[in-house]
Amino acid sequence: MARIGFLGTGEIAAVLVETLAGQGHEILVSTRNADRAQDLCERFPEVRVCANKALVAGSELVVVCLLPPVARQILGSLPFRAEQRLVSVMTDISCAELATLCAPVGSVARMIPLPTLKGGQSPLACYPDHPDIRRLFAGQALILPTPDEAALNSLFVASALLLPVLDQLDAAAHWLSGRIGGERVAEQYLIRLFGSYFDRLAQDPAPGFNTVRAELNTEGGLNQTLSKRMAEAGTPEILVEGLEILMHRLKAA
Numbered sequence: 001m002a003r004i005g006f007l008g009t010g011e012i013a014a015v016l017v018e019t020l021a022g023q024g025h026e027i028l029v030s031t032r033n034a035d036r037a038q039d040l041c042e043r044f045p046e047v048r049v050c051a052n053k054a055l056v057a058g059s060e061l062v063v064v065c066l067l068p069p070v071a072r073q074i075l076g077s078l079p080f081r082a083e084q085r086l087v088s089v090m091t092d093i094s095c096a097e098l099a100t101l102c103a104p105v106g107s108v109a110r111m112i113p114l115p116t117l118k119g120g121q122s123p124l125a126c127y128p129d130h131p132d133i134r135r136l137f138a139g140q141a142l143i144l145p146t147p148d149e150a151a152l153n154s155l156f157v158a159s160a161l162l163l164p165v166l167d168q169l170d171a172a173a174h175w176l177s178g179r180i181g182g183e184r185v186a187e188q189y190l191i192r193l194f195g196s197y198f199d200r201l202a203q204d205p206a207p208g209f210n211t212v213r214a215e216l217n218t219e220g221g222l223n224q225t226l227s228k229r230m231a232e233a234g235t236p237e238i239l240v241e242g243l244e245i246l247m248h249r250l251k252a253a
């Protein structure tokens, strides 16, 4: 049981509060985004809304769920204490910068929660390996501590694949719906198609990407033909180049 304060009551804070609710914690959320804060209060009796200073003063563990420019603007003025722990979910601010902004806070960690956290299947990468993160989310996510902060940043960057991959599925769904007469059916087909492959890839023992790719790579087959067409257009190189640009941005932060 812990007193946990969430600075920033946005999308990801709501997911974390929903995941932690019902486990005996006292939860404080920022007054900003008043409708969402109020909604969390109404749904969960352990949630209270609080101004930022009172939230930090009243928490053992502070979870920072702000956008980086806001964090840089406000964290330095909040009353952090040496015995307090801080976990940040922000991409662009390092542990060292957080420790400076939130001095004299006792410990700092970063983690990458995903909106799918509540489903129980989501990875939860963190640096460093942190007892609070293990205690709070054990059994609710696959906790993946990284050996250093650069590795955590690489996983943050890899998580940016979600929208580009969904963009491609969406483009395919539009193309398909025109031919089969229904967007919903087209989406469902693609969701089941990929869901069944991801289920298989997540099995233990997992076949691995290369095994499944080899199975799909029939000489002259539809999958191979489309894959070659996209390779010729430079798609894999553009993807890796984009990942490198993001990595550079996080390193520079």
Ligand SMILES: NC(=O)c1ccc[n+]([C@@H]2O[C@H](COP(=O)([O-])OP(=O)(O)OC[C@H]3O[C@@H](n4cnc5c(N)ncnc54)[C@H](OP(=O)(O)O)[C@@H]3O)[C@@H](O)[C@H]2O)c1
Pocket: 007, 008, 009, 010, 011, 012, 013, 030, 031, 032, 033, 034, 052, 065, 066, 067, 068, 070, 074, 089, 090, 091, 112, 113, 114, 115
């Ligand atoms: N969303 C995700 O899937 C996800 C996953 C992993 C990590 N993250 C990281 O989590 C952070 C938050 O992302 P998000 O998607 O939750 O963003 P978001 O929905 O925009 O949430 C940010 C929240 O900060 C609030 N805020 C602004 N100024 C504030 C202040 N002075 N004091 C307290 N709260 C203030 C905003 O309130 P108002 O609405 O009133 O402005 C908003 O509710 C980002 O750094 C993001 O990179 C997000």
